[in-house]
Amino acid sequence: MKLKNTKFDSYKLNENILKDIAAMGFQNPTSIQAQCIPVALTGKDIIGLAQTGTGKTAAFALPIIQKVAQKMDMAALILAPTRELAEQISQMLCKLGKSSGARVALLVGGIPIKEDVKALGSWPNILVATPGRLIDHIYSRSVDLSKIEILTIDEADHMHEMGFLPQIQQILEVVPRERQTMMFTATMPKKIEQMIRRNMRSPQRIEIGRTMTATRAEQKLFRVSEQDKLLLLMDILSKKSQRVLIFARTKRKVDQLARRISALNNNVARLHGDYEQAQRKIAMEGFRSGKFNILVATDIAARGIDVANIEHVINYDFPSSAEDYIHRIGRTARAASSGLATSFVTHGDLSCLKHLEKLVSSKFKLIKVGDETPQARSSEHSRKYNKRGPKRKSRY
Incomplete structure (x- = not known):
């Protein structure tokens, strides 16, 4: 039939x-x-x-x-x-x-x-x-x-x-x-x-699809200095309980971010090239099942991540190419769904941002983080973090 x-x-x-x-x-x-x-x-x-x-x-x-x-x-x-x-x-x-x-x-x-x-x-x-x-x-x-x-x-x-x-x-x-x-x-x-x-x-x-995911995902781009990125990240994570995928440029930075985040949220996994297959499997299965609601990864290690319902992708380090940006945020805007993509843009990332805008034929609004509200909230959150963070140990 x-x-x-x-x-x-x-x-x-x-x-x-x-x-x-x-x-x-x-x-x-x-x-x-x-x-x-x-x-x-x-x-x-x-x-x-x-x-x-x-x-x-x-x-x-x-x-x-x-x-x-x-x-x-x-x-x-x-x-x-x-x-x-x-x-x-x-x-x-x-x-x-x-x-x-x-x-x-x-x-x-x-x-x-x-x-x-x-x-x-x-x-x-x-x-x-x-x-x-x-x-x-x-x-x-x-x-x-x-x-x-x-x-x-x-x-x-x-x-x-x-x-x-x-x-x-x-x-x-x-x-x-x-x-x-x-x-x-x-x-x-x-x-x-x-x-x-x-x-x-x-x-x-x-x-097909070169700019489709960039159109589907809601995007927020923050113009931020390198030294303020961690404060901004902590501020964002303190308000979100959903499944979050964070991209960092190096293995060392992935480890550092995972340790800092785990002081406030124990449900954190990390993924990079130094991990053995068994460790990668634990991280991926845990993220897929919801045991870990935050995954910090390098771009290469995250190739092939097929996890439904990733609500939020954060580019802690802005990707080195416009195509990689679209590829990354496609993790949250899969098939017919939508999601939120947040990117931190430093002065050194502006040339790549211009290339991205040309590729998708759109101008992105940059939210400046300095003396403005996001920075102030981040600083306040950082004081709370520094006060209680060292007393807790990472479980991952």
């Missing part, structure tokens, strides 16, 4: 996929899904320019499931820059391919090799991996990529930022030349363009 409660049936997806789409509560395709799915089903190469929160995972997952779920061999490979994003993609594939015979294996760093061997021994037809871990298996000849028909590279620009392009090029030399390639990226650095020209066949460019 054909399902009528979803518009996904117009893409000629099989009935098992439609059943799993309905079970997940998906009703209307997002813009990236509506444009990507029919093209991907034809086998054409795709360049998708899309931010987080636009639904791009399902945009490539659904065509992959349709085309390879019944195959015995490993026919699809998906590369992601971080463990968290790879896990998120794997989970989405398992849910959307539950009734279709999709068998998904996950290869990421921080997991014992014996777990990889077990995953590869389960005859997966879809493999999700981070580049470094997959290269390890290629070198040890423990993975066979000779039957790959579809290759998807997610967040290619962040692959570039993290130095993974040489590994990706090695992987591209191992997989069959006759394949479908889909690449998703928020920005298009020159090296990404070069990789596309060398390894894709007349790809169709699909661009």
Whole structure:
């Protein structure tokens, strides 16, 4: 019986996929899904320019499931820059391919090799991996990529930022030349363009969502000095009990902020590159479940965070690019929802702010924090904090 409660049936997806789409509560395709799915089903190469929160995972997952779920061999490979994003993609594939015979294996760093061997021994037809871990298996000849028909590279620009392009090029030399390639990226650095020209066949460019999340999220930008940022942050957090994601530039600053915040709020987790997989899992699962209502993270470590109902994103350190700003605030304005994004802007951030305004074709109002009310409240709150803060120890 054909399902009528979803518009996904117009893409000629099989009935098992439609059943799993309905079970997940998906009703209307997002813009990236509506444009990507029919093209991907034809086998054409795709360049998708899309931010987080636009639904791009399902945009490539659904065509992959349709085309390879019944195959015995490993026919699809998906590369992601971080463990968290790879896990998120794997989970989405398992849910959307539950009734279709999709068998998904996950290869990421921080997991014992014996777990990889077990995953590869389960005859997966879809493999999700981070580049470094997959290269390890290629070198040890423990993975066979000779039957790959579809290759998807997610967040290619962040692959570039993290130095993974040489590994990706090695992987591209191992997989069959006759394949479908889909690449998703928020920005298009020159090296990404070069990789596309060398390894894709007349790809169709699909661009969506570059400014959509910036439009959906309510945004507040504070012009503040570096030394006043902590006072302002404490003032904001003292008034909010909702789920908050805070971005800081360095690992050291993440640790410092988490310690300071935990003196007033014990429900704080932190996430950065020095954390082992078990620690990252505790932080993420705790934030997702509500055990921690505040997560402090570096931008790279936070790639792939898929947590519903993040009401507030705070850019403690303003991002170094306008595209990263849109990517970050997309954490709170996911799919059709909205949220609050607060950013601290110092003098050194003004050039990036101008680039952002040009990208989104909008002028942002800067709330000056100095002798004005936010600063005064922060100072008063700081005196209270200094009076009682040292008496309490961090639990995280």
